[in-house]
Each structure stands twice: as C-alpha cells, then as structure tokens.
Amino acid sequence: xxxxxxxxxxAQIFISFVALLRANGFAVAPEQTxxxxxxxxxxxxxxxxxxxxxxxxxxxxxxxxxxxYDRLFDIHFRGSEAIERAEGEDEEAIRLQEEGRGEDEPPxxxxxxESGLAAARAEALVERRFAQPSTSDALRRLSREAAARLxxxxxxxxxxxxxxxxxxxxxxxxESVRNDGEVLRLGxxxxxxxxxxxxxxxxxSGSMKARTEENLKLAHALLQAxxxxxVFTFGTRLTRVTRPLRLKRREQALNAAAHLVSDWDGGTxxxxxxxxxLAVPRFGGYARGAAVIxxxxxxxRGDVSALRDAVAKLSRRAWRVSWLxxxxxxxxxxxxxxxxxxxxxxxxxxxxxxxxxAVVSHLLSLGTRRAA
Amino acid sequence: xAVRGNIVGIDSPEAxxxxxxxxxxxxxxGLATAAYLGLALGKPLLLEGAPGVGKTEAAKAIAAVxxxxxxxxxxxxxxxxxxxxxxxNYPRQMLAIRQAGEESIDIYGEAFLIERPMLAAxxxxxxxxxLIDEIDRADQEFEAFxxxxxxxxxxxxxxxxxxxxxERPVVVLTSNRTRDLHEALRRRCVYHWIDYPTAxxxxxxxxxxxxSVAEQTARAVVAAVGKLRREPLxxxxxxxxxxxxxxxxxxxxxxxxxxxxxxKRSIGVALKDEEDLHFISPRLDALIAEAAA
Numbered sequence: 001x002x003x004x005x006x007x008x009x010x011a012q013i014f015i016s017f018v019a020l021l022r023a024n025g026f027a028v029a030p031e032q033t034x035x036x037x038x039x040x041x042x043x044x045x046x047x048x049x050x051x052x053x054x055x056x057x058x059x060x061x062x063x064x065x066x067x068x069y070d071r072l073f074d075i076h077f078r079g080s081e082a083i084e085r086a087e088g089e090d091e092e093a094i095r096l097q098e099e100g101r102g103e104d105e106p107p108x109x110x111x112x113x114e115s116g117l118a119a120a121r122a123e124a125l126v127e128r129r130f131a132q133p134s135t136s137d138a139l140r141r142l143s144r145e146a147a148a149r150l151x152x153x154x155x156x157x158x159x160x161x162x163x164x165x166x167x168x169x170x171x172x173x174x175e176s177v178r179n180d181g182e183v184l185r186l187g188x189x190x191x192x193x194x195x196x197x198x199x200x201x202x203x204x205s206g207s208m209k210a211r212t213e214e215n216l217k218l219a220h221a222l223l224q225a226x227x228x229x230x231v232f233t234f235g236t237r238l239t240r241v242t243r244p245l246r247l248k249r250r251e252q253a254l255n256a257a258a259h260l261v262s263d264w265d266g267g268t269x270x271x272x273x274x275x276x277x278l279a280v281p282r283f284g285g286y287a288r289g290a291a292v293i294x295x296x297x298x299x300x301r302g303d304v305s306a307l308r309d310a311v312a313k314l315s316r317r318a319w320r321v322s323w324l325x326x327x328x329x330x331x332x333x334x335x336x337x338x339x340x341x342x343x344x345x346x347x348x349x350x351x352x353x354x355x356x357x358a359v360v361s362h363l364l365s366l367g368t369r370r371a372a
Numbered sequence: 373x374a375v376r377g378n379i380v381g382i383d384s385p386e387a388x389x390x391x392x393x394x395x396x397x398x399x400x401x402g403l404a405t406a407a408y409l410g411l412a413l414g415k416p417l418l419l420e421g422a423p424g425v426g427k428t429e430a431a432k433a434i435a436a437v438x439x440x441x442x443x444x445x446x447x448x449x450x451x452x453x454x455x456x457x458x459x460x461n462y463p464r465q466m467l468a469i470r471q472a473g474e475e476s477i478d479i480y481g482e483a484f485l486i487e488r489p490m491l492a493a494x495x496x497x498x499x500x501x502x503l504i505d506e507i508d509r510a511d512q513e514f515e516a517f518x519x520x521x522x523x524x525x526x527x528x529x530x531x532x533x534x535x536x537x538x539e540r541p542v543v544v545l546t547s548n549r550t551r552d553l554h555e556a557l558r559r560r561c562v563y564h565w566i567d568y569p570t571a572x573x574x575x576x577x578x579x580x581x582x583x584s585v586a587e588q589t590a591r592a593v594v595a596a597v598g599k600l601r602r603e604p605l606x607x608x609x610x611x612x613x614x615x616x617x618x619x620x621x622x623x624x625x626x627x628x629x630x631x632x633x634x635x636k637r638s639i640g641v642a643l644k645d646e647e648d649l650h651f652i653s654p655r656l657d658a659l660i661a662e663a664a665a
Contacts, residue, residue: 027555029559031559031560032559035415038413039413042409050405053401053402053405053406054409056402056563056564056565057406057409057563058562060563062552063549066565156448156450169462170460170462172462172466173460173466176469180469181470183466227512278606279604279606281422281423281548281607282549282551284606286551313647
C-alpha cells in the first residue's frame with residue numbers, strides 16, 4: 001500500500017473502533033465508516049460524548065444492542081475504567097422475570113417429575129400411532145407446499161385481471177392511443193393477495209421436552225420457506241428466536257437458538273409469557289391480523305386467569321388462533337386440563353400437535369380457513 | 373462524502389438545538405447531533421422510537437427551522453409508486469386525445485403529470501422537507517424501492533426521462549419499529565432512537581406545547597405518566613398523551629373540578645385502552661396522589 005493512501009494517525013482509533021464493533025457482531029458498512037469519520041471531522045474536536053453520538057447516528061447500532069455499543073465505546077475510548085460494569089445480558093432475548101413471586105424460584109423438583117410424566121404420556125401417544133410419515137417427510141412437505149398453501153390475505157395493490165372491480169385507466173389509455181383515442185375495451189384491475197403473517201409460539205417447558213426439538217426444526221423449516229413468520233419460545237420466559245432460525249444451515253440455526261433460550265425444560269408460565277409478549281408493542285404488532293399458532297400442552301403452572309386474558313387479547317388481535325397440543329390426539333378430544341378448558345372458547349382451532357406431520361398438515365390447512 | 377457544510381447559519385448541533393427550541397421543539401443532545409449530521413452530510417435522517425415520542429414533530433420542527441414546506445408521505449401497507457412518486461392524469465389525457473382530433477398532441481406533458489410527495493420534494497429540494505412517515509408500515513418492496521431514491525435522489529419516469537434533484541433534499545424518515553427495517557436502509561441514513569424524555573425535559577415540553585398549563589400541573593402529569601410507563605400496559609402514554617392529559621385536566625379544573633378529580637376524570641386522553649384502564653383503575657387514586665405530591 002502506498003504512502004498516500006495511509007489514513008492520518010488520528011483516524012486510526014476510529015477505524016479500529018469500527019473494527020471492534022464488527023468483531024462484536026454489529027453490521028457496519030464501509031460507507032457508514034466514511035460517514036462516521038466525516039461526522040467527527042464536522043463536529044470538530046470536542047467531548048467524547050459527541051463522538052458517541054456521532055457513532056450512534058452514523059453507525060446505527062440497533063437500539064436493543066445500544067448497551068453493548070456503549071460498553072464497547074467505553075472500553076475503546078475510555079480504556080479500562082469502564083470495564084467494571086456488569087456483563088450485560090444478551091439483548092436479543094427479551095426476558096420475562098416475574099415480579100411478586102420470589103426472585104429465586106426453588107428448583108422444580110416434584111413438579112418437574114410430574115410434568116416429565118405428562119411428557120412421557122404424550123410420547124406414548126405418539127409412539128402408538130402407526131404409518132405416520134417421518135419428521136423429515138413432514139418438513140419437506142412444509143417447505144414444498146408452504147408458498148402455495150399457507151394463508152393469504154387481500155392486499156392493497158392491484159393487478160390486471162380479466163374481470164375485476166376497478167378500471168385500469170393506464171392500460172385503457174395506452175390501448176386507446178393505438179386506436180386514435182377510441183376506447184374499445186375497458187381494462188380491469190383486481191386486488192392482489194399477499195401472504196398472511198404467521199406467528200409461531202413454541203412451548204419449551206419440561207412437559208413438552210419430547211417435542212421441543214422437533215418443533216424448533218419445524219419452525220426453522222417454516223422460516224426458510226416463508227419470509228413473513230415470527231417465532232418465539234416460551235416456558236417461564238419469552239424469547240424471540242426468529243433471527244437465529246433464519247440462518248440457513250439447520251444445525252447452526254438450532255444451536256444459535258438454543259444459545260438464546262435459557263428456560264429449556266423448566267416449568268410453564270404460559271399466561272405470563274403471553275402477557276409479556278403482548279406488552280411489548282413491537283411484538284404485539286406481530287400478532288395483528290396474523291395466523292397465530294401456539295404449540296403447547298397447556299399445562300399451566302401459573303395463574304389460569306392470566307392465561308385466559310392473554311389468549312383472549314391475542315384472539316382479538318389475530319386473524320385466527322390455533323392451539324396445537326400433543327394431548328389432542330383423536331377427533332373426539334375434550335380438553336381436561338384447567339388451562340385448556342379456560343382458553344377453549346377463545347381459540348379457533350384446538351387440534352393435534354403431537355407430531356410434526358400433524359402440525360404441518362394443520363399449518364397447510366390454514367389457507368383454506370376463514371377468519372373466526 | 374459530500375459535506376454540505378453550513379445550512380442557514382446552523383454550524384453546530386448546539387445551534388440547531390437552539391433553533392429547534394425556537395420552533396417549539398425541545399431536542400436532546402443525541403437528536404440535535406443526529407439531525408445536524410443528517411443536514412450537513414446530506415443524508416436522510418431516520419428516527420425510530422415508541423409511538424408518541426415526537427418523531428413526526430421533530431420533522432415538522434426541522435422544516436420550520438429551515439423555513440421550508442413539509443411534504444408528508446404517510447406510509448401504509450401496499451403503498452406503491454403511483455401514491456409515492458407520480459401518476460398520470462388518465463381521464464385528462466383521454467379527453468385531450470379526443471379534443472386534439474387530427475392534430476398531434478403530447479399527452480405526457482407537464483399538464484398531465486400529477487406530482488406525488490417524493491417527486492414534489494425532488495423537484496423543489498431547496499424549499500421542501502420530505503417526511504416519509506411510519507416507514508415500518510409499508511411493505512418490504514416499498515422499502516427496497518426507497519433505497520434507490522435515498523441514495524441517488526433521482527426518479528425515472530419512462531415517458532419523460534430521469535428527474536434528478538439539483539441538490540440533495542432534506543429527508544426525514546420515521547418508524548415505530550413494528551418490524552425490523554432492512555439494514556441497507558438504516559445504512560443509508562443517519563440514525564437516531566428517540567427515547568422517552570427525562571421528567572424534567574418532558575415537563576418543559578408539556579408547558580411549551582400547552583401554554584395554559586401551570587408548572588405544577590405539568591410536573592404532576594409528567595410524574596404520573598412516568599409511573600404509567602413503568603406499568604405493563606398495552607400502550608404506554610407518549611408525550612402527546614401527556615400534553616393532552618395536562619390540557620384536559622386544566623380545562624376541567626377551570627370548569628370547577630377539584631384537582632385530583634380533574635386528573636382522574638381526564639385519564640381517558642392518556643390511556644386509550646379499556647383493558648389498560650381496567651388494570652390501572654384500582655390504583656389510580658394512589659398513583660395520582662403520589663404524582664401530585
């Protein structure tokens with residue numbers, strides 16, 4: 001590299017800050033670095049706070065990683081004095097810590113066994129079926145048919161059609177120019193349909209242990225097939241796993257998701273988790289007009305009324321709420337648990353979620369259903 | 373990088389902050405810096421934040437400071453080029469063809485072009501501020517389409533050729549973050565996340581926006597709103613709600629209502645969700661008493 005292309009030494013520290021950000025998983029484009037340097041030049045030598053603001057404005061770290069940005073900034077520009085601060089938690093996961101109850105939950109000793117029993121029973125139900133297509137077949141079916149058979153909604157844009165409620169003036173004019181301004185035929189337009197949003201909420205508590213991995217694989221296949229789905233996991237906490245599951249390779253995606261979720265195989269507080277979901281406006285927005293699919297056995301350890309309220313709220317927002325439980329194995333299924341009885345009137349479908357094939361065929365059947 | 377330098381005598385974030393204050397907008401240091409950099413570097417300013425923290429107001433204030441017209445493009449799902457860029461006046465074109473008879477006529481002249489916000493901003497870059505509001509409501513296609521506009525500031529109209537801005541227009545984008553924006557869009561912009569202001573600043577905002585409100589009322593309302601924001605509500609009150617609440621309570625007070633009562637009866641302008649109201653109502657008295665103290 002020639003001498004002329006060398007940056008002034010004063011700029012090095014800013015460039016290396018950008019490198020530090022990149023090393024910590026921030027996506028910073030070269031043009032953003034240029035803008036960052038231009039901003040510092042423009043603001044002149046002033047306080048560190050100005051440089052911090054310039055960085056925030058030009059490098060655009062996502063707001064939920066703001067704390068990480070600040071920490072890195074302090075480490076880089078202030079040196080060790082700021083490192084003392086506690087290690088931050090992972091910002092991608094929105095955690096739900098319940099108040100009111102004791103901070104340190106006693107280990108789930110006997111309850112865990114109980115739910116383990118329930119899981120074993122669910123497992124037995126799965127085993128007893130025969131001639132079930134295997135999981136990978138189901139997933140393959142999902143990725144093959146997702147685009148065509150997942151639910152759609154009416155969009156706002158219009159497309160040309162042989163028949164339709166709107167006149168296509170643009171096309172009519174173009175054709176009329178060819179005929180000396182004579183309108184021979186009126187072009188028509190109709191509304192285009194668009195894929196409907198999907199929201200998948202997966203129970204990862206102890207009682208669903210046997211199904212958790214399969215369900216996540218399914219979520220991964222779904223996210224690979226369609227771009228407009230959101231996936232959350234819940235047990236005692238709520239975690240958004242859409243981002244990691246968007247990774248193409250399945251092992252990598254599942255590992256990344258597993259890393260985020262911290263309440264594997266624990267107890268279930270579905271009501272609180274759903275309340276937390278609805279309380280974040282950004283998340284609540286995912287449910288609006290969406291096909292909501294909850295995969296859970298509904299063995300609620302928390303307050304049933306909280307669960308009922310949350311599901312009621314969700315059903316008012318969503319296009320259709322489906323509750324898939326491994327307990328509902330036959331057509332004559334009557335919910336037995338308190339939680340499922342409580343929510344029965346708010347969910348539109350309470351169906352079998354005991355195998356990937358069942359979940360997939362329910363997902364693919366949603367396209368033919370109507371809003372409830 | 374094209375540094376535009378100084379704009380109408382604003383040469384630092386502090387100067388911009390002062391100018392914004394004169395336009396009845398209290399910006400914090402981060403917002404003033406981001407807005408100044410956006411103006412000086414000729415980049416669009418992307419503002420994100422919860423509903424009601426003053427994103428749109430910021431754009432209006434910037435337009436007022438620059439003495440320019442604000443052209444607002446409200447995004448919605450399914451917004452397309454004919455609503456954002458331009459549209460031909462088809463009925464008029466058809467009539468013109470009829471009337472022209474045997475003569476030749478240019479039906480793609482200026483008279484037949486309907487300007488939409490983006491084209492309007494492009495053709496008058498020195499007298500307009502373009503506000504692209506709630507970009508997160510638009511769909512991904514529109515966002516991708518916007519990328520081209522925001523990096524080159526040009527629009528091509530097939531029948532007429534490319535319209536290019538003489539200088540980079542001032543563009544402000546806002547988003548409620550109901551979905552993640554694409555990285556490419558964020559990259560092209562100067563970014564600022566507007567948070568809820570501190571109680572001190574919010575009280576000043578309330579007094580500035582609603583001149584009839586006494587300082588004590590403003591402080592009480594801000595304290596109450598601050599408490600409400602910490603509750604698990606489905607829609608936390610924003611700054612706009614705080615201003616409305618202070619005004620409504622003052623109005624009721626002037627009409628003869630006693631103080632804590634005036635706050636309580638006007639809660640409807642701050643909380644607009646039946647479930648939130650239901651959730652908070654048992655503790656509302658205590659909350660207001662505490663805030664007014």
